[in-house]
Amino acid sequence: EAQVTQNPRYLITVTGKKLTVTCSQNMNHEYMSWYRQDPGLGLRQIYYSMNVEVTDKGDVPEGYKVSRKEKRNFPLILESPSPNQTSLYFCASSFKTGVSYEQYFGPGTRLTVT
Amino acid sequence: RKEVEQDPGPFNVPEGATVAFNCTYSNSASQSFFWYRQDCRKEPKLLMSVYSSGNEDGRFTAQLNRASQYISLLIRDSKLSDSATYLCVVNSPGAGSYQLTFGKGTKLSVIP
Numbered sequence: 001e002a003q004v005t006q007n008p009r010y011l012i013t014v015t016g017k018k019l020t021v022t023c024s025q026n027m028n029h030e031y032m033s034w035y036r037q038d039p040g041l042g043l044r045q046i047y048y049s050m051n052v053e054v055t056d057k058g059d060v061p062e063g064y065k066v067s068r069k070e071k072r073n074f075p076l077i078l079e080s081p082s083p084n085q086t087s088l089y090f091c092a093s094s095f096k097t098g099v100s101y102e103q104y105f106g107p108g109t110r111l112t113v114t
Numbered sequence: 115r116k117e118v119e120q121d122p123g124p125f126n127v128p129e130g131a132t133v134a135f136n137c138t139y140s141n142s143a144s145q146s147f148f149w150y151r152q153d154c155r156k157e158p159k160l161l162m163s164v165y166s167s168g169n170e171d172g173r174f175t176a177q178l179n180r181a182s183q184y185i186s187l188l189i190r191d192s193k194l195s196d197s198a199t200y201l202c203v204v205n206s207p208g209a210g211s212y213q214l215t216f217g218k219g220t221k222l223s224v225i226p
Contacts, residue, residue: 041218042216042218042219043158045213059213059215090158101214106157107156108157
């Protein structure tokens, strides 16, 4: 089954404790992206990657890191989480058709930082 | 001015009604446009891409007006299962750009 998977789905952690949220896709998509979704602010792009070893900042990259060592994986790293990073996080992958990108989202990771 | 703007709603409509959502975007060079649907606490799912000529998929019709920089979604014969938040998405241009900007969404509740 074609899908994007994220782990963990739920995480409660404390300020400053490094964490990684994994994202994997089995559709051989070149493009992958991370978003956070907050009430009243909608979905905002954190980082994206257009291919292996190619990553770029989205709208809200501060406090996050990513890597793209393999095509299928795009982990999101919070080196020193803070309470303002409490959010619902989505990973997405997509392929390009012409100038269009059709995105497939993972199920989301709900992160709480205390 | 916000890059992608939608009426947040909520739109409360009876079953069988026709409902229309609009979305405006600020960057005139934007190249591709989408409508996504998001159920409560779930991931967004692609509903339709929006083409310059307009496109239809069953009860759903999407239109793009480049001159006025807005996108619309029309839902005919609303079903209870159409209740969700509808997100307007615009691709920001630029060589190799993969930046997608989401509107905050319009919430639809279809009432029996």
